[in-house]
C-alpha cells in the first residue's frame with residue numbers, strides 16, 4: 001500500500017524510509033530544532049493559559065469531534081506531548097494516520113468497544129483464541145457489548161445491523177494460530193476489523209495493509225520490550241482516533257508520560273529485537289519439533305519471538321525446572337519467559353471454550369528473548385527432563401515416545 005506517511009521529510013522527496021529508520025527517527029522530527037537529542041519528558045498535569053476564551057474554544061472543538069490542535073494541552077487527561085511522540089512513531093510504523101495510547105492493552109480495547117457501543121453498535125464478532133482477558137471482557141459483556149464467537153469462515157454470516165466490530169488476533173495468543181487477514185477483512189464488509197498485532201509487531205506484519213481498520217497493541221509486550229512498562233495503543237485513521245481520544249478523556253485510561261518515553265525508546269530497537277529473537281525462536285521451534293519429549297510445536301509462518309509447544313509430560317514440571325528462562329506471564333521482553341496458558345494467561349476463559357479454541361492443558365507458551373540460542377536450549381533441554389515413560393538415558397534422539 002502506498003502511504004505518504006512514509007515519504008521523506010524533504011520537500012518533494014518521494015523517498016520512503018524503511019521501517020528500521022522510522023523506528024529510530026519517528027516522533028523525533030522536531031528535536032534538532034529544539035536543540036535536543038533525547039526526547040523531553042513533560043510531566044505537567046495542567047498547563048497555564050491567560051486566555052480562557054481560547055481554552056474554551058479548544059475544549060469545544062475537542063468535545064465536538066475530538067480535534068486537538070498543536071498548542072499545549074489544557075489538562076493531561078486530554079493529551080501529553082511525550083505520549084504524543086510515541087503515538088506519532090507507532091502510527092508511522094503501522095502505516096496509519098494516527099495512534100492513540102492508553103494505560104494498558106486492556107484500556108485500549110475498552111476504549112474501542114466504548115466508541116462502537118456509544119454509536120449504538122453493541123455487537124462484536126470475534127474469533128478465538130484471543131488473549132485471555134480480551135476473551136473475558138467480550139464474554140462477560142461488562143461494557144454492554146454482546147459477542148458472537150465464530151470460525152473465520154463464519155464471520156460474514158454472523159454480522160448483524162448492530163455489529164460494530166470484528167476482532168481477531170494473528171498470530172493468536174497463546175496458540176500462535178494464524179489467519180488470512182485479507183480474507184477476514186473482506187468478510188467484514190463495512191464493519192471495522194480490529195487486529196491485535198501484539199505478537200507480530202509492525203516489524204513482521206502491518207494489518208492495515210491487509211484491510212484492518214484498527215490495530216491493537218499491548219505495548220507492555222514487544223513495543224516496550226524490557227518488561228518494565230505497561231501500556232496499550234490503537235493505530236488507526238484520524239477519524240477513529242478522534243473518537244478514541246474523546247473516550248480516553250472521558251474515562252481516564254491515559255498512558256503516563258514516563259511510560260510514553262519508555263515506549264518511544266523501546267520502538268527504536270523494535271526491529272532489531274524482533275528479528276534477533278525471531279531467529280532464535282525459529283531455531284528453538286525446530287529443535288523442539290524433533291524432540292521426543294514434545295508432542296506438538298506451534299510456530300507461525302510469519303515468524304516471531306513466540307513459540308508454543310505441548311509437552312509430552314507434565315507441563316507444570318517444565319515450568320518448575322527452568323532456570324535461565326523466567327517462569328512468568330507476559331511476553332516480549334529482552335529476556336525469555338515461559339508460562340502455562342491454562343493456568344495463567346487464559347485461566348479466566350471457561351475451560352471448555354479454552355480447549356475448543358485449541359489451548360490444550362499441555363500447552364506451554366515461550367517468549368524468546370535475546371539470550372544466546374545454545375544457553376536457551378540447554379535450559380529447555382534440562383527442563384524437559386527424561387523422555388516420558390523412560391528411565392535412565394536409554395531414549396535415543398528423535399525417538400517418538402507414545403503419549
Ligand SMILES: *Cc1c(COP(=O)(O)O)cnc(C)c1O
Nearest residue numbers: 104105106131173198218220231
Ligand atoms: C497482554 C495482551 C493484551 C493485554 O494487554 P495489557 O497491556 O496486559 O493490558 C492484549 N492482547 C494481547 C495479544 C496480549 O498479549
